[in-house]
Amino acid sequence: MKVHFFGGAGTVTGSKYLVETASTSVLIDCGMFQGLKFLRELNREPLPYLPENIDFVIITHGHLDHCGWLPVLVRDGFKGKIFCTEPTKEIIKIILLDSAKIQEEEAERANKEHFSKHDQATALYTVADAEAVFPHLRVIEPNLDVKISDEVYFNFFYASHILGACSVNLVAEGKTLVFSGDIGQDDDVLLFPPKKPKQADYVFLESTYGNRLHPSNNTLLEIETIINNSFNRGGNVVIPSFAVERVQTVMYLLWQLQKEERLPKMPFIIDTPMGIDVIQLFLEFGKWHKLSLEECQEMCQMFTLISDYKDTIAAIYDERPKVVIAASGMITGGRVLSYLERYIGKPETTVLLVGYQAEGTRGRKLLEGAKEIKMYGKYYPVEANVILVEGLSAHGDQKDLLNWLSELENTPQKVFLVHGENEAADELRHQIKEHYNFECMVPYLGQVVEI
Incomplete structure (x- = not known):
């Protein structure tokens, strides 16, 4: 089994993790890159894995950096189901239409006012491309096991962060892979505390605030x-x-x-x-x-x-x-x-x-x-x-991230620290080693790991 880090590695944007088993390929999140120019330019690059060969997509939540590249994936040939919670489905519709509309308007303005470096500025995707995603969306309730092949099933569990956000338990070839998605604060004013995983052979943990503690200010x-x-x-x-x-x-x-x-x-x-x-x-x-x-x-x-x-x-x-x-x-x-x-x-x-x-x-x-x-x-x-x-912040800080690992009943074989800038991820790696003695790895963009 292989895991491809197509995004959300060494950066907080563009989350895309492909789990490739002997019989099935599952993409966890399909986010758009934002921020630095070299990252934004990756949105225009084809995925290093044919979209038509991806069987399923699982979306943890509806932020653009986790779902915003879906229109490109579908346009480029993906034909499978996209699993998400019910609030996430509605948020995906809202956010993709808004993103497409903004891109179309900005391309039009750039061409009209001639401030694009390109002869003709074009949107990454159109409203029509966004709408083409919607028939693929399938709603899954939390804590419900969903079998997607003979050897692969998954379930969602509550992550806080935003409305509808969930972490993912993915069981493939007898191994349990836990993808945190983005984890909310334990004391969020609107949302309930995130649920913690109990078992995991491999953990893919966000590290956005891996080197920071939220201030205790009022x-x-x-x-x-x-x-x-x-x-x-x-x-x-x-x-x-x-x-x-x-x-x-x-x-x-x-x-x-x-x-x-x-x-x-x-x-x-x-x-x-x-x-x-x-x-x-x-x-x-x-x-x-x-x-x-x-x-x-x-x-x-x-x-x-x-x-x-x-x-x-x-x-x-x-x-x-x-x-x-x-x-x-x-x-x-x-x-x-x-x-x-x-x-x-x-x-x-x-x-x-x-x-x-x-x-x-x-x-x-x-x-x-x-x-x-x-x-x-x-x-x-x-x-x-x-x-x-x-x-x-809707993200948990270093203390919250460490706490999220606290109820694991076994020692995972490896914790991959994703969705964070390198300094934050590396500091969290040291903290996890000190608190739990778990083996950690900070993957780089484009890396493929066999597990």
Whole structure:
């Protein structure tokens, strides 16, 4: 049996792990690369394994870096089933359509304004390509064994992180392979704690925050202080946010502050059609999170929800101080760019980062103190205050990741540390060795391992 690391190795994006047995090939996740240019360019490269020869795909959750390459896989010849949970199926539909629409619009704008280096800019995939994925999707309930061949079966178990996210137990040729997907924090404000694996011969563990601990700061107090300071300066707070789960988490915290009368009277805007669609999924899939239907409805009443781009323009030119939550979380695209084009050069503006910022993204550059950022072919000077609130990450930190391994009843033959930059993965390797004495390996992109 072989495992191919086609993505999510040495980087936090592009997760793709192919398990090849004597009779079956199963792809765990099919994510898009984001961030550094050489990684983004990999999205245009053919998979080093013919898609038509892949029998099944299992998706851990609906973030773009775990499902965003599915339209290319299907377009290039994949004909099998794609297994996921019910919330993940709905999120995949939302996120792929949004991704395709953004790519088409950006290609059109690049050709119109001539800022592409290519003679003709093209989208990685179209809305039609995204829609071609949907007939392949098959819903699987957690904790249900699904046989996909005579010698291979799998089940999902709850991972927290985002709505519908699950880890995967894959049993093949008598060996148990556990793929963590992305693991949420043990004390997430909206989601339940992740379930822990009991048995594993091989573990494929994410390591996004493998070298960090989330601060023990009072997150509510941090957000309260940031918003009030910005309001007193007459500035706007722009929150680039992942539309899936993070928008809803930020909404929840702002709602808590408003209920305690700790925020000024000002507009609170959600400007992400995809995020608004996901809010509806929170109403629909109540068993996956902590909030009641009544709490969800009351929370939503605090916000102005914007879908039409004409309303976006009106909000941008509204002179009143306001809080705007807009996708995308790492500022790689989406409507947040429209707000930043106008506000990034104003010293009274605050850009509030609320999640992991991958290498090469605008969010990472801002976090590292960039004096200017490039948007739509133009450079904009950065005068805004850029602040990261680390406690809002949907990823578990080093302590959470170590804890996730704590209930294993056997010693795995190997733990592969994936979905992390090399420094984070290597530090987690040392910690796992110290705590459990498990053998660990940090695979590299494109590596093939026999197990």
